Amino acid sequence: EKGTYPHYMLKETDEQPFVIRKIMQAYQNDQGELAVDADIVNAVTEADRLYIVACGTSYHAGLVGKQYLEQMANIPVEVHVASEFVYNMPLLSKKPLFIFISQSGETADSRAVLVKVKELGYQALTITNVPGSTLSREADFTLLLHAGPEIAVASTKAYTAQIAVLSILADAAAKKGGIDTGFDLVHELGIVANAMEVLCDGKEEFEQIARDYLSTTRNCFFIGRSVDYYVGLEGALKLKEISYIQAEGFAGGELKHGTIALIEDGTPVIALATQESVNLNIRGNVKEVAARGANTCVISMKGLEQEGDRFVLPAVHELLAPLAAVVPFQLIAYYAALHRDCDVDKPRNLAKSVTVE
Numbered sequence: 630e631k632g633t634y635p636h637y638m639l640k641e642t643d644e645q646p647f648v649i650r651k652i653m654q655a656y657q658n659d660q661g662e663l664a665v666d667a668d669i670v671n672a673v674t675e676a677d678r679l680y681i682v683a684c685g686t687s688y689h690a691g692l693v694g695k696q697y698l699e700q701m702a703n704i705p706v707e708v709h710v711a712s713e714f715v716y717n718m719p720l721l722s723k724k725p726l727f728i729f730i731s732q733s734g735e736t737a738d739s740r741a742v743l744v745k746v747k748e749l750g751y752q753a754l755t756i757t758n759v760p761g762s763t764l765s766r767e768a769d770f771t772l773l774l775h776a777g778p779e780i781a782v783a784s785t786k787a788y789t790a791q792i793a794v795l796s797i798l799a800d801a802a803a804k805k806g807g808i809d810t811g812f813d814l815v816h817e818l819g820i821v822a823n824a825m826e827v828l829c830d831g832k833e834e835f836e837q838i839a840r841d842y843l844s845t846t847r848n849c850f851f852i853g854r855s856v857d858y859y860v861g862l863e864g865a866l867k868l869k870e871i872s873y874i875q876a877e878g879f880a881g882g883e884l885k886h887g888t889i890a891l892i893e894d895g896t897p898v899i900a901l902a903t904q905e906s907v908n909l910n911i912r913g914n915v916k917e918v919a920a921r922g923a924n925t926c927v928i929s930m931k932g933l934e935q936e937g938d939r940f941v942l943p944a945v946h947e948l949l950a951p952l953a954a955v956v957p958f959q960l961i962a963y964y965a966a967l968h969r970d971c972d973v974d975k976p977r978n979l980a981k982s983v984t985v986e
């Protein structure tokens with residue numbers, strides 16, 4: 630039930646700090662450490678390459694997951710859109726493990742890939758919010774998201790739950806491989822949950838950003854580098870699907886290779902800057918578009934902020950920044966849709982679960 634909330638999407642956005650804490654509880658072992666079933670950790674660490682397969686928002690979570698599994702656990706990862714993978718399969722490694730990410734566990738495009746890889750005799754792990762769903766039943770292993778039912782068509786808490794579970798899986802795989810990640814995930818996820826709470830408590834800020842940048846525009850660009858680029862893709866998808874504003878996410882460095890031609894006087898460009906290693910580069914890209922008339926809105930993170938940034942996120946561990954950074958994007962999309970009188974929870978042409986290929 631949505632209770633006092635006007636929309637499920639707003640309620641589900643607000644639930645995210647609790648979902649992170651719920652996941653931490655669910656994945657805690659008797660020693661109070663985060664842990665994943667030994668069979669699953671073995672399957673992950675014994676694979677020579679992981680193939681993450683998903684659609685839409687879940688695909689965007691997979692992109693962040695690749696970063697975790699590669700950087701924390703040192704395992705090579707490819708991320709694929711299910712509908713492409715099924716008809717255009719890449720050359721596979723010798724010992725692949727497939728990871729399906731699906732909130733509903735019922736997405737037909739992802740299932741088609743699962744059926745195919747099972748026929749080929751490979752192992753599969755499904756990360757889903759729905760125990761007993763088709764993708765869970767047909768895979769060898771399941772990790773649950775513990776996000777609670779997600780009713781709004783636009784996915785919010787499932788995305789952050791997917792990223793949190795992927796971080797726990799990567800951490801467990803690193804431990805098993807004797808790799809020191811250099812940080813305490815329990816501590817860092819706790820900081821993330823608090824940061825999400827601060828963001829959800831300060832919604833007016835994002836309502837104002839939606840008003841200032843998006844009330845009349847017909848398009849909008851999200852730019853970022855590294856994981857900020859992946860979060861930008863998700864920000865653009867959220868905005869497209871509920872506000873019908875044409876929105877695209879771009880890698881900051883790619884702009885000059887074509888996209889920058891789209892920048893006109895007043896074009897909104899939302900830039901994310903949470904990664905120290907590329908902070909100066911993305912700042913350079915912001916200047917490039919501003920010089921061509923873009924209405925730039927920089928969202929940075931404490932410690933990396935510069936004068937003129939529109940919003941500064943509370944500091945969280947750099948790898949976990951997507952968990953905090955997506956919250957403003959979800960809320961900006963929500964308010965943009967609201968201001969434009971769109972049906973937030975039931976956008977046109979979309980169903981919650983896509984059960985046809």
Ligand code: F6R
Nearest residue numbers: 685686687731732733736783784
């Ligand atoms: C966007 C959205 C979709 C889903 C996609 C996959 O907000 O919800 O892009 O992420 O249809 O759905 P699942 O995760 O159920 O496989």
